[in-house]
Amino acid sequence: MEATTSSAAPEIDRQTMEVDIACAGFGPAMGGFLSTLTSAWTENPADPAFESKVAPGMPLQVLCYERADDISSGVSGVVTQAKAIRSSFPALDPAEIPMAVPVKSERVMYLLDPIGASRRSLILRAADALLRCFGPMLGLRDHAFTLPWTPGFLNKHGGLVLGIGQFNQWVGAQLMASGLVQIWPGSPVAGPLFSEEAENKSKKVAGLRLADQGVDKSGAPTDGFMAGMDVRAELTVVGDGPVGAVGQALDERLGLPQGHARREWALGMKFLIELPQDPSNLEDPSNSEALNTEALAKDKVIANAGGKLSPLQPGTVWHSFGYPEPEIFGFLYVHPDRLVSVGIFVPSWLTDPSRTAYRYLQHYIQHPALWPYLKNGTLRSWGAKSLEESGRHGEPFLTGDGFARIGEGSGSTNMLTGSGVDEAWATGTQLGEAVVELLRAGKPFTQKNLAASYEARRRASWVERGAREAENARNGFQNGPRGSSMIKGMIGMALAGLTGGKLSLKAQIPPAHKQIAPSAASLRPERVAELAQAAQAGGRPLHDALLTERGWPEIELDGRLLVTQQDALLMGGKVQAMAGFADHVIFRDSALCAACTHKTCVAMCSGQAITHGPDGVPLFEREKCVHCGGCLWNCGQSPDGVHSNIDFRAGSGGLHSAEN
Amino acid sequence: MANLLHIVVCAGVVPDPLQTLEPVTGPAGPGLKNEMVLPAVLDPWAACALYEAANLAAKNPGSKLWLVSLGSKAKLQQVMMTIAQKAAFELVPIDGPIGGFPDAHSTAAVLAETIAALPGLDRSKLLLFGGWESATRGAGVTLQLVGERLGITDQFQGVDQIDLREDGSFEVLERVEGGKHQLSVCAGTPAVLGWATGNLAEPRNNPQVGMTNMRTIMPALAKAKAAKLEANGLRYLSVSLPKQQRTTRVEKNLSPDEIAAELVEWIGAE
């Protein structure tokens, strides 16, 4: 008798496999967990604590399933303090990891809008005008005001700039070589297996169920059907990220702790750009044809007139805010070999329903503070990912009978410092140490034991301290009318950051679907519908049409760095989906979709995998999906007041790029 | 038993064909930029050969299947994480350079030597499989050279189908010119079959197969012998991306009728 995740599922022949530890998702958190476990085992492989219960005489059977087709695929470039990572690898030499380099310099910039198209409140416009008047004396250059110092809470000094894809690959190779751990990419996990007792009520997790293969879009068996295997385990480690199917199913079954909710999100999208070989190509920005000349004429704030720019050094880290919309944060990290990660975060509290990330990113890189460096570069890769920005507010139950949660999906990301990788890694190592402790003590993986070992470690760690400091740091962004939340948001962050979280602004944060406010729309629903129709007829993406309508200049495509989103899917990300898996994006209530006027899901879709459908229900093409999960929270409709109208399930495929 | 087969599949590791490739020339000769960074896959044609071999081995109980692969250990390990779930095999890794620029004759010599030394291999039962070409060098000669070195004179290239008969003979369909297949009957093993795509769908990922495979794959990788490939006097005078960039006329405002008229005129023109 085997457990099933859904009592409505028909009886099908399903294989079962017994392992000791089953893991969902391979990212930094799982890397931390498995590295800690492996390192303890390697010290003494004969240690009886590490003997498998399911395969006596053999070491622990530890299996990790990852959705992406390769463990290096579809993840992002980051800057991280790397405290926890360095603690796992004391002899870490960044040169061993492609794209890794120590942080050399940091800068925080407030970016003015050189075009005049962003949604700025009157107050912000007035503040911008003042800055433009007095800015040159304060060092305002290229429409950018660089803060005289980098606030301590943002400081990544001593840290690393990483390509997480390459880092994952490096970690994964060592783990696999150890012989203790097996990591299987291309293996989406459909959900957790709950213990058989009291099937529908059990909170005890007994393993994982892999996604069915050989099914059609709807999940119905076709040729070569193979029911997803049940992988049963004493301990299930859940590290499948903020939109992972296992984490979502656990939240559904267990609910969230009192007062917790996942309401704040952001879509991180970035380009990996290869800079021009010859630094002399870095011309005077005033020659940049991408600039709006009218704006420049009004505003003579141009730096380096007639001069040459010095090339960006590896390890350079820039943070920005204020452009292309006041609420959008941006970044530029310089890797070795003239590679630059440059991207933006489009948050859920950007109330306007006509959201986009791709087109905004194209405008962002053309900001005068960045473009002179990036111009003539080549887009090598591109990617996008949802970030769970609720931090500690969104923390789920970290432990339960038979399971523990680590990483971003466990609410570990620090929204004040804008740091997630090192925190995720740390939670993994904390679980790793806890598991080793329980194994050595011969204790079972009960909620009580996991709480006493893993949760206790986490609560006593810097991760928890940081999470508490950051807990309310972003509240300010939830206040105020359109385009004005930035000032309050930054004040809130500064308050929290400078007082260690003791002071912060208060806010009532609505569910993500309610943060999409039709009342804040720049465009009327009828106009959006007209634009959507015209865009579809002209083969043009909706987001392009919307932003142009809102006054953003058309992007002058150059076929190399400024390319259509469809081309970016090919040039950089290379999206692919393995045949035989079901669609993983489901529109729950088609009547709600049909009645929805703004269809934010279409404009926001990172891969243009969601498009307008004939009956008002969007169409989904999984071959174009990059699994960013953005649709999950970029839907303004809700069938039940809690969930959005989009269900994001386990799916195969995504980006094929290891350069992310 | 008549149809007890010993199938050896030679399969290389190639960059994921979807990646952007750029050649660079270093002191060791030409290679690809970021070669070790690019995601890798089992060569697409060789993968077809592997799936056909697994299918054949499964239909003929008692048969054995080896996968002999030359590539950098790191890349082999990465590729095995995907491929090992698809078919049961014994991996025979050879740690050597990846990529299309080493000389095929050297690759063949190393492969032949490795295969000849496989413990338990009965060469009279040998079916030597591989891709008829590769996504790297694409020369389509390595398998023939290995076959020659092993003294096998029944060789087939561009194979899309093999039908084994009870008496041990088999029928082979090889791709020839004009979208046709040549049909041959071979009296029996040993034989070399360079596969085109075959007719099998890519097998589903089977975690159980993967787990069993991996128990032998990781130790095999750990003790993979290193191979150095000789250049055999092969000299690269230049290695470059195609330079020709056409001037494209983009017609955005023509009606379907106008486009059709222009196309028909173009089709008719000499």
Next chain:
Amino acid sequence: METILVLAHADETGSALTRASLEAVTAGLELAARLSAPVTIGILAADAATAASVLASTGARLLAVSGEAFAQARYATDAAACEALCRAAQATIVLAPGTSRFTRVAAGVAHRLGGFIDTHITALSGTETVEVSRWFYRQRVEAVLSRDARPWFLLLDAGTHVAFAAEPATAQVEQVAVQLPEIHTTVSGFRAPAEDAQTIRPDAKMLFVAGAGWTKKQPDGQIHAAEAGELILGFLHATSSSLGSSKSLVDQGGEGEPVLPFLTHMNQIGQTGATPRHAKGLSTCCHGEEPHVVGWRFIADRRAISLDPNCGWTRGKADVVYIADAFPVMAKVNALLEAKKA
């Protein structure tokens, strides 16, 4: 001093050389002239004397292996025949067409002679030494290479040279004796699709490339696979074009999606498919499949119909791109072709 041998073989008739063989003859004669090297042509044919008649005017030494055993394309006999021809000619450079027949055996023959081989040669250059061009990574990287070791076998891609043509005349052919090897393989025939189902025509002037867009949802939200199939077949019949396809269209059957029943993996071009050569190519509904259809590389005159006005993949690769829906365009094209025929 180089000596050159060109290997040539007969077609199914056994008495006429294949077009690809005649192209290799041209290449051999050109190279010999450039290097001032003597040239020999070795013929593999059931009836070599007749097959050689077209070569009478070349002035080359003509060697042949003939007989019924060599009527069939089979490794053991073909390898023995080629080996014998090479040993008789004692050449340093062996040129041969990259036909399925020679591709099967040439590497083995090179090995038997202690030589080396390079295949898919697209150009021969050099005056002092021989330099050859070929593509790596599926026509994505072009290399010029040379070798010091001899004999050096070079298999030429079809369509890279003009086929040698001359009035047939009686030619002096030296028969080369071959010790027949043990024969375990019998060629029992060929399988080809029925004439009207034949969609691969290597000799066609035009390649029609169908992309995955044909079986995707159209603006009305529906898939029109049957209509797509009719339009494509209609065009192929009207123009006798060859059909190429992208991998993703060929693969679609695996997802239980509507497919074009006449498409097989044999139609697939590019990355993991064939590399056809035709004078003209028309690509339809292919956006985003460039990584797969680099088979375009050897199409001389290229046009595309695409819905995306900014498609970066057609720009710089095609000569003309029409921004339009391929369904109505192809329907009209077929109608016009029909009318023209009538």
